[in-house]
Amino acid sequence: MNTKEVEKYWQAYLAVFPNASGEKYEASQFGDSSTLADKLGNLIVKGIKTATCSALWEWKAEAIEPPKELGLKTIVLDGENNPLCIIETTEVTIRPFCEVDTQFSKLP
Template identity: 35%
Template sequence: MMNQKIEQYKNAFLKATNRSLETEVEIFSFGDTAEMADELGKLVLQGKKTGTSSGYDLYAKDETKPYKGQLSIVLDSEDSPICVIENINVETIPFNKVTKEHARKEGEGDLSLEYWKKAHLDFFPRYYKEELDIEFSENHRIIYEEFKVVFI
């Protein structure tokens, strides 16, 4: 259930952009800690983070996977909305095929592919083990989303 603050923000966004109140809008925060939610959210607002990746296999069979045109309200660590983003490109690729450009668009660390790989090899294996009880390998597919901020 959406809290009142998020509901009001969503309605303000939909009204300001002349969208139907029935428009589907995802709600999430980046990362898996409060610190990461704030840090990564700040990078989005600064225009440094325009991409993100998730483990393809971590989506339930009946769960909607990210898609081009998808709208999402980004939350901070206090579950307060900070912006709305829209996916402008979505691709499914093997982890080991992520490029320097993908890494740069994620906007984290020193923006290098090496940093991206290290950070995500700390992240994905944990979730694959916890949620799927399988070992993550660099051949596993990820969903890479490129997005733009459409509302603040």
């Protein structure tokens, strides 16, 4: 990841939204390859992809940070780790896979 570019992107965001100063943020790609990061990132920018999910056991097994907290800003990166946009976590729901409803999992 180009940390300098990510920080520059965040600072440009703060110039528009100065009240966000001091908020937490992260930068990450969606997907498990650069090709998928490009595809998913473009869907996010277009407003088509508006939700995501992951397996809680995977977070625990890999000792990754806890699930996203409300209000967290994420700088979405493309397949080459360039910033595309900033999104905000507005809901976190933990439920068994068999309880994921069609509204959440629908395709555009």
